[in-house]
């Protein structure tokens with residue numbers, strides 16, 4: 001079974017994840033003076049980012065932003081995960097620019113970008129925020145790709161079905177964090193989520209250890225069926 005928080009709508013799911021972000025950020029800053037969090041790409045986190053930018057009492061001056069993956073594009077590309085976070089959250093909150101750590105998706109070879117990003121990671125992330133594709137991928141760890149077995153903390157990953165390279169956290173990096181949050185909404189994810197909950201299929205997201213799932217009822221619709 002999975003450790004899931006289920007909410008009626010994507011908006012309520014996003015709000016709950018944003019409220020958890022505030023709580024965990026406040027505790028981390030009180031305890032260690034900083035909060036190191038890796039944001040996810042894709043469309044699902046957009047609602048959470050919009051909820052989070054309206055929240056009070058976030059210790060933004062002590063928050064360090066990272067990214068769990070990035071497309072092989074520059075920061076101005078509409079496909080950039082960094083640009084999504086910038087447009088929907090970071091441009092609206094007072095995180096010091098020096099504390100926003102972008103993956104250089106435009107850099108070639110991508111292996112150099114992966115190596116450079118590894119060098120700027122903290123010893124341990126507090127939270128890694130992730131999504132799940134309808135093929136069971138998470139971050140840019142796609143089924144059948146080499147990065148599934150990557151050592152190290154950040155990998156360059158060729159994704160044949162997308163005919164493109166990606167930068168992605170390895171499972172080692174994801175699972176070394178203090179917490180892993182999976183934000184998944186929509187009926188299109190329900191079938192894969194059921195298989196993951198039953199230990200069925202070869203879904204990369206199953207490699208994320210002990211995540212907290214933030215789900216809406218549509219995505220959770222086949223759990224326990």
Ligand SMILES: O=C(O)[C@H](O)[C@@H](O)[C@H](O)[C@H](O)COP(=O)(O)O
Pocket residue numbers: 040041042043044045069070071081130131132133134137138139140
């Ligand atoms: O770069 C990306 O696209 C994400 O890192 C990816 O892992 C995403 O979380 C899933 O594809 C879900 O995407 P949606 O939220 O758009 O369904």
